[in-house]
Amino acid sequence: MASAPHAPDLDGILITWGDRLFYPGNRIVQVRPQPKLGASGAHQRANAIRNRIEPTVVRRAPQVMVKVTGGGRSIAAIAAHFRYISKNGRLEIEDQRGETMQGKDSLHHLADEWRMGGARIPEDAEPGQRRQAFNIMLSMPRGTDPLIVQRAAREFAQAELADHKYVMVLHDHQANPHVHISVRAVSRLGKRLNPRKNDLHRWRETFAEKLRGYGVEAEATRQVTRAKFHQPDQLWRLKAQEAGRLRKVRSNGTEGPKLRASRAAAVDAWVQIGLALAGSGQATDRQLAKHIASFVRGMATTDQTDDPKRSPRIQEQQGQRDSRQTDPQPQPPNLPRDIDYPR
Incomplete structure (x- = not known):
């Protein structure tokens, strides 16, 4: 032995x-x-x-979820996302300085600030235009305190999105409390955000760490490590399936x-x-x-x-x-x- x-x-x-x-x-x-x-x-x-x-x-x-859900290539698309995450101005928006705003007028001012602040963002996207902003969603399972999710998301953004313009909105009216973040792709130092798979995993680790700092049990373990062998459907695939536009169903x-x-x-x-x-x-x-x-x-x-x-x-x-x-x-x-x- x-x-x-x-x-x-x-x-x-x-x-x-x-x-x-x-x-x-x-x-x-x-x-x-x-x-x-x-x-x-x-x-x-x-x-x-x-x-x-x-x-x-x-x-x-519980496992944290951090997902890039898309991003605007023009100020028109970015402003539309501002309206979506704020429910057309009804929900409070917080920016990278911690300042909050609410209402339709604030959305117009915010779009103007992003259009002219730093490298100019075009009004409409041209063919081949790179993303000017990324849309990120941070989520926790049902039962997690929404205010703690918001605080952890705030600290996550301060750590991972420093030097970038961003806004965040808490959604606590659905089953899983989550925070939407819209971040400008190019920082004030001229560095372009280009999130890849490894970045997303690091973001999950950071978000989980911030949640644990508030006493919330949260992990960011890879799917294969915890015996989850199937990738979740991407958001575009789910929406296309709902609209009947999905041509090919992915094998299970x-x-x-x-x-x-x-x-x-x-x-x-x-x-x-x-x-x-x-x-x-x-x-x-x-x-x-x-x-x-x-x-x-x-x-x-x-x-x-x-x-x-x-x-x-x-x-x-x-x-x-x-x-x-x-x-x-x-x-x-x-x-x-x-x-x-x-x-």
């Missing part, structure tokens, strides 16, 4: 595999070799990983080799962390390992039920030929009994 890993070894395992789950390397821009962590620093980093594991596999903490099955590779990597990381914690001398670690084992079993169940090609009924109809085409689940080597891997 293998001996339990010493604390430094356990810390190293948690950091190595935990970083892959919660802090993927493509989010880190390494401009110089990273310094090695001392024993104290490694232990703190390992504890930070533990603090991310428990909300994910035990408490299933699992998507492509890239997603399968990400899923296998996530399962492998969870198994390695579970094995390490199961051999820990701390009872809390061993208990956490049991939760991870249950979570990993659930990942396999979710994968099978989410993919219609793997449902028992369809497999029975299509016969053994279809079951042979099903992608096999990744199998780790020689797992001990205290970590039950899905079969």
